[in-house]
Amino acid sequence: DAMVIQNPRYQVTQFGKPVTLSCSQTLNHNVMYWYQQKSSQAPKLLFHYYDKDFNNEADTPDNFQSRRPNTSFCFLDIRSPGLGDAAMYLCATSIRLAGSYEQYFGPGTRLTVT
Amino acid sequence: QQPVQSPQAVILREGEDAVINCSSSKALYSVHWYRQKHGEAPVFLMILLKGGEQKGHEKISASFNEKKQQSSLYLTASQLSYSGTYFCGPEGAEYGNKLVFGAGTILRVKS
Numbered sequence: 001d002a003m004v005i006q007n008p009r010y011q012v013t014q015f016g017k018p019v020t021l022s023c024s025q026t027l028n029h030n031v032m033y034w035y036q037q038k039s040s041q042a043p044k045l046l047f048h049y050y051d052k053d054f055n056n057e058a059d060t061p062d063n064f065q066s067r068r069p070n071t072s073f074c075f076l077d078i079r080s081p082g083l084g085d086a087a088m089y090l091c092a093t094s095i096r097l098a099g100s101y102e103q104y105f106g107p108g109t110r111l112t113v114t
Numbered sequence: 115q116q117p118v119q120s121p122q123a124v125i126l127r128e129g130e131d132a133v134i135n136c137s138s139s140k141a142l143y144s145v146h147w148y149r150q151k152h153g154e155a156p157v158f159l160m161i162l163l164k165g166g167e168q169k170g171h172e173k174i175s176a177s178f179n180e181k182k183q184q185s186s187l188y189l190t191a192s193q194l195s196y197s198g199t200y201f202c203g204p205e206g207a208e209y210g211n212k213l214v215f216g217a218g219t220i221l222r223v224k225s
Contacts, residue, residue: 041217041218042116042201042215042216042217042218043156043201043215044215045212045213045214048212090155090156101161102146102158102161103146103148103156103158103213104158105155105156105157106155107154107155108154108155
């Protein structure tokens with residue numbers, strides 16, 4: 001059974017046209033993350049939520065926003081996608097136990113910008 | 115600053131062994147290891163929490179030397195299913211208490 005679900009799996013958007021990617025989880029984990037992964041690179045953390053607390057990485061462009069309306073759902077909004085935003089976007093969840101945790105990744109959404 | 119992984123890529127024949135190293139310039143309190151197959155999401159392999167700790171997952175094991183700020187992943191008697199990109203994710207206060215993935219090591223196992 002899928003534990004971290006991302007929709008859609010593939011998204012094509014036009015340059016400058018806002019797009020929203022969604023993530024849901026059935027694990028009831030308190031931490032959710034959004035990563036951007038470009039070809040042949042490591043996943044790069046954009047932001048994460050620790051419960052309702054939002055943590056933005058210093059180098060995440062303002063063009064990227066996120067919402068977490070409840071424990072199960074998290075959204076990534078790209079307000080004005082540029083060609084450089086084409087990438088795989090990975091959602092992950094974790095729960096902190098005894099000072100450590102493992103991250104469960106969703107299958108990712110591959111974003112194409114035309 | 116991203117941790118350094120070596121080698122960048124390695125090709126093995128089935129049954130051969132490999133070691134992937136992860137080195138950090140910052141103090142660590144844990145190291146995560148993930149494997150990602152092409153077109154798929156990263157999958158958690160293991161966490162090492164203490165200096166000198168070793169863990170295992172199937173025929174994959176790892177060590178963590180807290181003092182040297184290094185971790186190594188050992189793949190023994192490699193199988194075709196081991197092919198993929200391996201990422202280390204050190205964790206420490208100087209990394210902002212979050213995972214910062216290394217650049218990855220591409221492992222290809224041939225029959």
